[in-house]
Amino acid sequence: MQEFSLDKLAHELRAFAEERDWEQFHAPKNLAMALIVEAAELVEQFQWLTPEQSEQPDPERRRRIEAELADILIYLVRLADRLEIDLPAAVATKIEHNRSKYPAERVRGNAAKYDEY
Amino acid sequence: MQEFSLDKLAHELRAFAEERDWEQFHAPKNLAMALIVEAAELVEQFQWLTPEQSEQPDPERRRRIEAELADILIYLVRLADRLEIDLPAAVATKIEHNRSKYPAERVRGNAAKYDEY
Amino acid sequence: MQEFSLDKLAHELRAFAEERDWEQFHAPKNLAMALIVEAAELVEQFQWLTPEQSEQPDPERRRRIEAELADILIYLVRLADRLEIDLPAAVATKIEHNRSKYPAERVRGNAAKYDEY
């Protein structure tokens, strides 16, 4: 992956919304809804595939998956920007949390151990 | 936001999965499911709030929102890594697409114009 | 609402799938994915509306909402049928559970009390 700046993306998306007078629609509640709609469009690409088939999407499906991942990241960054959340810091905190919650030697090869159920 | 590297995060998450022998569970189909589950946990934080209230979450709710955004980004980067998708390139393509689909002068202040409906 | 039979609907949907040799795709995992995709299409109808606007959808939007609710119910009944789950019994159990979890006198007018957060 090429490098890129979350900060720069946040500013670009903010300008995009301002130019269209869309900030009025971008309450965090609404952005969370838009994000899950995009997440569902991603899920839709995989719904009838086996897990194995999902590893090898054909070129047309791959193109759609790329577009959905982009849409999710766009709404994610937009929402973080609206609430002034520091995404890299949030990710670092979460990874630290996951390291202590799921010690490698305790959960190895076991999905159930990290299953909410 | 501090800068961070998507590439570095992708490698870190891959190592995390490998150490736990979790790669076997991380078929793109399954990761898409995990991602939407996290997106719903984000939606849950906003479901009974008004759009206005969603702009000013209290500290406890803000902490939860941060954690959910982190979880979504983690699964997003994990999925892109599994399918070898270049996220920054996908985002750039999508923004370009949005610029021609929604010219500022045509859609200003109008959610319906960018509504799928 | 006119009366209708969940049992009859389950049989109708099963016949529909069998006639198309689609039972092979209808593993509960896949049906759960299809259901959430339809739920997101419902969410999409409301994402840029205020809560107040969502009470009064225009005729075209109302038609779409009806179609999405139907799709959700269809996948819900299909999934219950595949796992031989008795939906009316599950609903009765859940309502009983909610009655003791949220006593009217304790939670009156308070969304936070029935918020997961």
Added chain:
Amino acid sequence: MQEFSLDKLAHELRAFAEERDWEQFHAPKNLAMALIVEAAELVEQFQWLTPEQSEQPDPERRRRIEAELADILIYLVRLADRLEIDLPAAVATKIEHNRSKYPAERVRGNAAKYDEY
């Protein structure tokens, strides 16, 4: 499945909300969010299972699936009630639509034919 009345359920849920003064929170926008949150809790039960494993959930997981299906149906009926939508009529219309969209002889055994992609 035992028979049950959607109408009776709608009335029961309405009374439940009124007794708690929760009607104020049940704008269709909010109910759609609550519904997708429950749909995601259903998806979560299946996320790390293979399609084959999802056919045979263990008793604890089955109990959770039943509860999630009930929650989805509850919010579905609540939302239809708030918008005065006739669910059985909507389902009948949708099944008719699906019959002409997916003629059995044309789509037999082919998920791609009913895939949105």
